Amino acid sequence: MVGEAEQKKRRRSTNYPLAFKRQLAQQACDESVSVAQLALQHGLNTNMLFRWRRQLRAGLLDTTAQFLPVALAAEPKALPGVGAGGAGSIEIQLGQAKVCIRGAPDPATLALVLQGLRP
Template identity: 40%
Template sequence: MKSQTGNKRPPRRQHDRAFKARLVRESMQAGASVAAIAMANGINANMLFKWRRERQCQEGAPQPAPAVLLPVRLASESEDSAAKALPLAAIAPAGAKSTGVIELEIAGGRLRLRGAVDEASLCSVLRALRQST
């Protein structure tokens, strides 16, 4: 049986609001690494994520941008898909740089995305494809 004196935990650390606010602000900067900020300040990254969520709840959760669905055309294997593919780069957001091609073959169909791809839009398309199969 363990003695009562051996079960004592160290007291929980109390962080002041200014410390929390500073770390949350730093972590919200573009390109900031939550893990690196947390490690540099001696806290667990999960704690910083919790503080970020609390701040978002206090400010009111921002509404996500509406999904932009792109036109899709399925080409049969016999068609020359390179010549007849829909040029999705032409409908990419203004100022977007062409960064490559994403091509997926799903259930006998082919989805080809060229240029800059909005992550939210791609997630919406993949979710719809997953639900339709």
């Protein structure tokens, strides 16, 4: 009876070190490597290895990209015909992509833009 009870317990998910995930994901990116074989060699589910590969390609397994640099521009001079607080801009640059928002966007538009930046 004890053996059956142990079998019915759910197996806990393992938290693998980031370096381990990155190493296997890099190997999985190699076209000459079988992802299924690589997963089998390390006792992993193939889908997990595919997920890590997607995360690597999206930059989520890169430890150096945890914080992005922020540059604050000097206070812009008032533009003619624009009231106080009406002029402004936001620039977000990720790799080669650059998003510029000028003026005063409504919160819903800004939320859509920021959601689009998520990997």
